[in-house]
Amino acid sequence: MKRRQFITNAGLSATGLAAVTAAPAIAQDVREWRLLHAYPKGYPIYGTAPEKFAEFVTKASDGRLNIQVFGAGEVVPAFETMDAVRGGTAQMGFGTSYFWKGKVPALQFIPGLPFGMTVQEQNAWFISGGLELAQKAYDELNVKFFVAGNSGPQMGGWFNKEIASAADLSGIKMRMPGLGGEVLSAMGTTIVNLPGGELLPSMQSGAIDACEWIGPYLDMAFGFHKVAEYYYYPGWQEPSGINDLFVNMDEWNALPADLQEIVAAGAELANSYVLNELTAKNPEALRALVEDNGVNLKRFSDDTLIELGNTAGVLLNDLASSDPLSREILDSILSFRENTLNYTDISTRAVLEARALDYKYAGLVKN
Incomplete structure (x- = not known):
């Protein structure tokens, strides 16, 4: 049985689940x-x-493949997850591709680019050749790759001072992983890469001045609003960001074809679960942060975003030019992004602009 490629964020189909x-x-x-x-x-x-x-894999396999899940630190620290799977300590891992960029530089391009693609565009890229390109990078680690979640648009980060211009980013210590962190580093920010569980105490102690995590619901769960006054948007660094699910390749090849199909279907389920849960819960969390906790919600100025974008353009090209696989992946993403920009503007963006106009809608009072 040939493994199906992952379905976009509409979720697992009824026919696929039945199969x-x-x-x-x-x-x-x-x-x-x-x-x-x-x-x-x-x-x-x-x-x-x-x-x-x-849970899905265990039930769908009728107990033939049972998976026990361990969080960061229970077996190995968060950033050692990939090594544990490659080395056979565990058969599978779950994280984000740029966590492993020190092992394969091309991996940092897979989760999403600064000023990159929307969720729909990124999912479409994966089923239009992106999966095969991503697998080329994961092959270097001897693991099978799956997309298993998407954050959607992220937030720009938590700061202990106002960011009135790009110059205010210089000299601060900030946690921002991936390519976004590389962009800020080029602009004078000191980047400190830390796993999620260490961020709040690092903000409390002053070890870092700012941090970026994901978005309102998950940021509130960590309590960043208790240690930082300013919450900035948009999340220029990750317009969408994937979670990766990876399987030790020897273990994957030893699975019967039907169990491989079940694992692939479970990844599809996780992919839609993450995006749908965040889409449902972020709005109320943002309201609570601002109205109940007094968070100062701020938008980066256009000038700041333009300077970030200009820096990102130069940096992405420089990073890709030093590694052939990075170049191949980046060129594919940029080509796909360019091809979809116009249609996204006259479809998604145009609908959002129309929705924001001053009209009455089913009794809804717009702010």
Whole structure:
């Protein structure tokens, strides 16, 4: 059975679900796998997505593939998850591709680019050749790659001072991973890469002056509003950002075809779960942050965003030019982005602008 490519954020189809759950149990050896993820145990959405995945696989396989999930620090620290899977400590891992960029530079381009693609565009890129390109990068680590979540548009970060211009980014210490962090570093920011569980105490102690995590719901869960006054948008650094699910390649190749199909379907389920949960919960969390907790919500100025964008353009080209696979992946993303820009403008963007006009809608009072 040929593995289906992941479905976009519409979620797992009913026919696909039936196909992987209808097969009768077969008397075979039961496989017991471990999945390590790079987020704190019990952390909402990013921590529960691997649990949802594992539950689905166990049920859909009729118990032939049982997966036990461990959070960051339970077996290895967050950033050692990939090494643990490659080395056989666990069969599977879950995180974000740029966590592993020190091992394969091209991986930092896979989660999304600064000023890059929307969720829909990024999902479309994956099914239009992006999956194969991503797998070329993960092949260097001897793991099988799956998309298993998308944050949607992120926020720009938490700061202890106002960012009135790009010059205010120079000299501060900030946690921002991936290519966004590279852009800020080029603009004079000192980047400190830390796993999620260390961010709040680092802000409290003054070890860092600012941090970027994901968005309102997950940021509020960490309590950043208790230690920072200013919350900036838009999340220029990640217009959308994926979670990766990866499987030790030897273990993957040893799976029967039907279990491979079930794992692939579980990744599709996790992909839609993350995006849908964040889309549903971010609005109320943002309201609570601003209205109940007094967070000062600020937009980066156009001049600041333009300078960030100009810096990003130069930096992305420089980074890709030093590595052939990075160049191949970046060129593919930029080409796809350019091809979709016009249609996104006259479809998604135009609808959002129309929706914001001053009209009455089913009794709704607009702010």
